[in-house]
Amino acid sequence: MRTISIFLCLAVSYCVSAQTSVSELNRKIDSIYKTSKIAGFGVSIMTPDQILYQNGFGYADIEANKKYTINTVQNIGSVSKTFIGIALMKAIEQGKLSVDTPINDILPFKIHHPKYPEISITVEHLATHTSSILDTDAYEKSYVIENAVALNKESYTKKERKELELMSSNKTYSLESFLKNHLTPEGEWYEKSNFLKHQPGDRYEYSNIASALLAYIIEIATDMSFPEYTQKHILDPLGMNNSGWLDESIYQGHRASTYTESGNIIPKYKLITYPDGGFKSSIKELSMYLQGLMRGYYGEDNILKAAAFQQMMSAKLTKAQYNTKKELKDNYGYFWEVSPSGKMGHNGSDPGILTLMYFNKKEKVGAIFFMNTSLEESKEIIRSVQQIWNTVKEFKKDYINTLSIGE
Template sequence: MAPHLGQNTGQDTGQTDISTSQSAIATYLDAHIATERFMGAVLVGRRGEILFSQGYGMANWKHSVPNTTHTKFRLASLTKQFTAAAILQLQAQDLLDVQAAIATYLPDYPNGDRITIHQLLNHTAGIPNYTAFPDYATQKRLSMSVAEVVAWFKDKPLEFEPGDQYRYSNSGYTLLTHILETVSGQPYAEYLRSHLFEPLGMTSSGYDTDWDILPHRASGYDLTDTGYGNAEFIDMSVPTGAGGLYSTVEDLYKWDQALDTEAVLGDRAKAQMFAPTVPVSEAGKVYYGYGWIVAEQLGRKHITHGGAIDGFRTIISRYPDEQVTVIVLSNVSSAAVAEIGAGLAAIAFGEPYQLPRVYQEVAIDPAIYAGYVGEYQLAPEKILAITAESDQLLVQLTGQGKLKIYPTSPTHFFLRIVDAQLTFEIDEQGQAQKVTLHQSGQDLPAPRMPQ
């Protein structure tokens, strides 16, 4: 589908007027709802005013409770910015120094004399990421204290010399949680409540627990080929200060606005938080600060972070020079929140954007599938395996599960669960010689491998 151009009617602001933006945003989000891959709540703010804020889909399918702007979503890794802010508050109180070795505060931690708090904050400490451990799928179902989560990874060897490279690690932010509790003398949840949430009037934010009765709590879902299903269970003690908070879009906008003042962080602390301390990729222009990614998007400075936890996808994007903020919280694991957020920002700026396309399945003769079954080389270590079961074609990428694909023509197929399509190139005998994967704006050819 061709890009849709936003109508720029602002006065030398590069931004659309309010009514045009609101209408375009509503149309854009309705299109994403139609794909079934998104539901949740969205807020777009501009210069201190809420331009658009609305809930979509269901917070709880079982009880027919809709999502609203008051719905509480698990934030996943958006939690990290709050953990970083709390650490910087403690530094401002002279209770710690981010350049100090963590052995200063946790004297028994292995290699603690080689690792600094700064390196934990920007993912350069080399501590293995516990959410990537082989036993994570079983361990995440257990109730654990912060000390027990730390014990899970503390004795594993470092992946590299601290400070040598960037590698995202939830373990580092769990260790920051442990340091925060040790230095402040308060549990993590209580510290954030009293030092961040209450001062900012964030009454719908806190640390999630499985035993608390939390009004307006969203349930997390996975999209399957037969509809929505409950996401896999995770005991919320496990994410700690790396991913354990919940909030609403409106509370997060209070947080966003506070970051432009000295309500909870002084100028020095904010300068440290948003400093581009380490490149995230070799491509450059994308850096990690303290709990935030500092980059460029749509030709503008872009301060952002995303999050993913069972049944939830989240993102907050700040464009500080234009004072525009986009917040997307979803309780569907397939939600492309980064794409949605970028589209919303483009609308706010009057830049080009693209509506998602909804594909319709057509009936074709399943006898042709025999010519498509096989393996296709997508990358040196990535194979697309095409199989046929019960008159249904399926695709499986190396390391992932099988997904059904649905025809829009004899050679073009789409996936329901993710925004991706496949096009087969066939010879005169109906044998596929190549398949092209269309995803994330890329066309990735995969030639058929010899049998």
């Protein structure tokens, strides 16, 4: 799953004004949409116990004239990794593993850093992106077009055709086979350069493959498939009935089409390393998820013990681990971004989608943004997203000020 530029994350704020009507907020956001190149998007703003604002704009499917609503379902990209974090903490609560567990104590095959074979890669290394496992170009093999399609060369740009033709040519593998191909010496794509030059635990390097590997380890440790495990311990308890990893988990009538920056439709695709970015949900149901996590962080036992939420969402990295040449600004818990300003959450970007999911731990207000259009390098779309979140930021100040006055 591709990551997005940090400037976008820094532009995100998380609250809505109690002094301004919902209709006025709708009007402002809708005016931004009408001048944008975004096909469709949704916004949700909440406290742990209350939805302050929730609405969809534009189209889930332009050709079918289907509106984008709070029930529209799409991939959420790397926000999916937060589900790996929850599943990890649940498995720890059940005594199936610990953060210090060497991964080779669980895996049915062995993974060693080629330069430091004597140093064990641990569960915590995977959860904090310090395992030294790199994605490399081989990661792009994870994207597979679901059904063979003939691309209209007159419609798609040269860049779009190149990306879609690559996805169309990719073969389907099991998650286990994909991981073995990349990380074991016998693997089809194995190279020593698939690992950092630094030893495990030494440096932060965001890794989708390491994230998917941890989900696979959770499968082995719990003797349940990752979709089954997360369904039982996360989705069912939170009442998320139209979300999941598999197509059969969601109502297809609510599924959004996705679009390139230039407005061309993207054929439906799947991720072999699905735990790192393939979760499907709606603004409405992911809001239920974030509210549950916020309540847990603030001390309520629900899908996890409150202490587990705190452990998962606490900063883990040292400056040396992150980068010895740069100041550490944002940190990481177990698949959670943690910033000194109080921002916590994750973002995600893939072909045809952008997702932001954050809450402010000091202000106790969270927000989610979905978009069914590629971001990539489009300055116009980036500007529109920034305008939407700047609008939200204005309402944040009023809402927090209202709470302060009430005290």
